[in-house]
Amino acid sequence: ARTRRAGEPPLEGGWIPFFGVALSYGRDPLAFLRRTRSKCGDVFTCRLAGGYITFITDPFSFPAVVRQGRNLDFQKFAQSISCRVFGHVNFNAPMYTSGFQEVHSLYREMLQGPSLTLITQSMLGHLQTVLWRSLPKGGAWEEDGLQSFTNRIMFEAGFLTVFGQERGLQAGGAGPKAGPCMRQVMRNFMVFDSAFPEMVAGLPIHLCVRAWLARKALVETFYHAYLQQHYCVSALIQKRMDAFDRMRVDESSKAQTNLCMLWASQANTLPATFWSLYHMLRSPEAFQAARAEVDRVLSKSGHQSSGTETMISISKDQLDSMFVLGSIVEEALRLSSASIMIRVANNDFELTLDSGQTAAIRQGDYIALYPQFIHMDPDIYPNPTEFQFDRFLDESGQRKSDFYKAGRRLKHYLLPFGSGASACPGRFFAMNEIKQFLALMLWHCDLELPHSGAPLETDCSRAGLGILPPTHDVLLRYRLRDRGANSGGRREGQKEGEGETDGEKKGEEAGGLEKGKALVKTD
């Protein structure tokens, strides 16, 4: 154990040697950090599982950390976790430095500007192909778990958009089918992802046997030689594969970095899509405003009412003009995001905080920002645990970006995607794909949550990893939209008890429901 030196933040060591405060932190990180902040002030150091982490909790001091490129490194920590979990070589090694920088700059190039428009359009096509396969024909209602439904649609559409389609899986005319391979890939992904908290905490993957087997199977499908047989592989993956080939990395490491991309592009997007649809369906005002927006924007471009398998187009400008959908997604992200931004101190140095106070930081220590502090701050967001669909809309119905704490405007008020050099490069694509999914569901479907009672809770065991999933799934009923009936398309608390068996069956496959867990009726 170490003793606090002059100038260093208060030290919260805990009473368990080595693990320090890991147990109390692990039970409920936000509650633990709040307790420690009220005891120690805005900046404090905790002993966590053998390391020392200094938490900066004052949002006005976030920029001071995000800007500290020279003294604080984000790659070291991210790489150490990534190697352990995915199994690839450590790209922090000097021989890979310049090649890995190239890979990084590709993210910005391929996930912004004109490339973003292309990948977004590709996602829209895949979403519709997959959705049409799932929607019941002729006005019949279908039932499924909401989580299993969103996972199924988004996983397959996202996978096809990023990694393309395996040759031979096309079904004539009807578009790509969810063949056994896709279902297996998704099942393996869910198994691998569910062991993520343990693997990040340091448990060797060989001890999580199912996750280890799932990773092995996933990696086998990601060898370059195999992916080169796919058609419609995104430019992002093609260029990334070229860059890794030039770096002379071994073939299995290359395949493992493709698994990283699968995880990065899916693990947060799936629960974020779930929460966006869930909250929208639970709030009558949100649903009405969102449907009115989608109907207004899409009718203008001449799309007729649905009911037939027509592919619709949504241009970049149209998507950008869907501010209500944007606000619903951002509000869902605010409520469910529990990411942690970690940097490693390269040297001993003094961090100057917004208040002018300084904190002495030791080389090798971690600095952490925990954005949930901001997202759940009642001073910034009144009634912070409540879903308010229009929180991110200003008076003129455009995106709101002025949020205040103690009368001062905040630079960082919403951080589900991190910030600064380590900010998620897929953030624009993620927002677009979730908005597209919501728009398609609103345009084509009537939707119901028959057993919507008390709000679902988030599963805190994944705190620190990004968007928290729900603790359990809920039943969703859906059918092709009945425009004539003008039913509003969204009802709650009706037709109790129908179709659980069918829903459970699909849910197990899509990771929404665990075997043996019933779709929960919360009322």
Ligand code: HEM
């Ligand atoms: C709602 C969905 C998403 C959320 C909440 C999310 C969140 C995040 C966060 C918090 C980070 C780490 C930031 C940090 O350490 O400061 C990250 C990194 C990353 N994300 Fe996302 N992400 C999402 C979707 C996506 C998508 C769709 C893609 C790609 C198509 C993507 C690609 C990446 C990559 C490649 C990194 C690592 C970047 C690096 O190494 O610098 N993400 N994401």
